[in-house]
Amino acid sequence: MVQTLARSESRAKTRPALIDGDFHNELNSIKDIYPYLAKKWQTHIETHGVRGPAGGTYPRFMDHREDARPPSGRVSGSEVGWSAKDYLDPYNVAHAMCIPLTPAGRQLNFELDAALASAVNDWQINEWLDPEPRLRASIAVSTENPPAAVAEIERVAHDKRFVQVQFGGRTAEPLGRRKYWPIYEAAAKHGLHIMSHAFGSYGNPITGAGWPSYYLEDHVGPAQSAQANVVSLITEGVFDHFPTLKFVSVENGFGWIPSLMWRMDAAWSLLKSEVPHLKRKPSEYFPDHVYCTTQPVEEPHRPQQFVEMLEHFGPMVNNIVFASDYPHWDSDDPDFALPNILSEEIKAKIHYANGKNLYNL
């Protein structure tokens, strides 16, 4: 009898390598990081729980793909070995950027927040980066408490498997505000990017007009919060002040980038006297400083419009990095995310070369 290769093995042997800008290493429970957390904070969590800015509960059907759940029954994405077997191997993922979505960075109690961030980073080193050499990671920090964030960056930045500093999608203030500059200074010093992942909120609603009613709206909204952050970073002069710093927008889509560049340039041409510190026209900051990952990939009404959109990207086409969002419910399958109409050259850039350049792999 002829033995056929398992589907995953056959795929891995025939496909080009992939770099994934959004791979989630998940906690099965907060207890996963207890080995890295001081006893007093374990007691605090057991007694008082974790507490962030509240508000924003939506009925929704799932967070994680059931088909990615490990045989142990733990949460999908919470076992490095299973994620490797289920995703990294079959798709020939050369490197994936871990983005841990945890309570760290979201606490109102700043001391607890800093302790959680350190615990998450030690957990990443020991349970993800050490066992799996294909992984790189994002440094969890207490974003609303910059002195603690800087200390944490200084503590772990020597480990070059950390490639970026993690922010939620909705910080307490727009990302360009001076409050966050010490974090950018520390990141720039160590050659780390700053990365903002969709959704996480430090109290602000997903719209500039209050809280919407449905999870559907919550899921359309990150494109707007990401734009507000890009506008803020550029307008405040962050990239003039930190000329090597790069901003990576994750899970916010990317179809909005051309229109935003056009709009910023038009507005700046009228109002530049308000922001005389800007050294360049806003759109000129984009190619050097603004990067985006693909998932959820744009789905124009006609495939040709995807090609048009990338034409409108101009040099920004080098700043699009593939992302799967594995193992979340809306993750993109690398085989189907990009439309067939794209040239192999463009696909290769997005699937591999752009990520290799961005993360210095």
Next chain:
Amino acid sequence: MIEAQVEGDRRAAIGQTVIDAAIHNEVPSTRALYPFLPDFWIEHVEQTLFKGPTDSYYPTNSPIAARPNSRPSPEEVPEPLTGRSRVAAAAGPPPASAVGVVQREVLVDGVEAGVLCSPYPIDSIHNPDAAVAFASAVNDWQIREWLDKEPRLKASIVVPIQVPDLAIREIERVASHPGFVQVALPIRTAHPLGSRIYHNLWETIARNNLVAGLQFGGVPGVPPTPTGWPSYFVEEYVDMAGVFATQVTSIVCEGVFDRSPSLKVALIEAGFTWLAPHMWRFDKEWKNLRRLVPWVRRAPSEYIREHVRLTVQPLDAPDDPKHLLQVIDQLGSDEMLMYASHFPRVHAADAEEKLIRHLPEGLARKVRSENARALYGL
């Protein structure tokens, strides 16, 4: 010199008729409202710190707030109030604050009609009694000082959006006046506009055959972005497109168009190049999550094409006209875009020069006049 000023000349040269879908008429001074305000509020303005709303949708003295020649002569308007008046610091009467200056500067060179869209910041007045009194006064002032004097102009009803029941009452009070074709609503609000808080308001607008004109700005007191208050107005100006996008999301998701199938929404001074990518994302998420909003029976982009219209400014346009034509094609409808001067405001690009002259003849005519004519029944 600001290029927008020569639009009228160019149009005259090519002999086209034009409808101006948005002219932002200002109240020159709270004194102008005295004939229409209850004594209680006149006394209040005369005797207390309160001189009327102090906020504005555009920064009063900003280089984009007033074109040259957009201010009436002092003889055309009442004396400004001193004290905490919104306009006291301005260099002369507020722009577009008398019908004469609009007749001289806008209703010329082939412009056959215009739609006034007042940016009077009723939404900043948290006292509901003051809010409705001032809204009523502004509407009565619009009837006497604008609609009675100039039949080529139509106007927008100003309402206290923060108190929907009172907004409904104000619409019912003046909607029978044939000069009112629209209800002016600020795009920035404390709650998303599709919310059930506003459902009766939407039904009132539709029942009275009015257009809902969602305009740039608003001063609801909540931050204009999902990440808080930006430092600079230029950010708020850019980020406003995101507020327009989220309001469209909300209105479609909450079934406003399902409940009021005749309703039309005009997005005023939103720009439009952001819309196609927004529709792509919205359609995609609707496919995933439509079980949450089962009353939304068609793809969101279909509702948007049927019910939503946009003025073309600020023209967030690429340099290459070919790219701009692609963006317009991506909208999937030639009935959505409308020319508007947004007088007295200043924009970076001349719509005729940068956009309309590149369009095929039929579409150009629709943008110059026919889409607005159909929307406002002109």
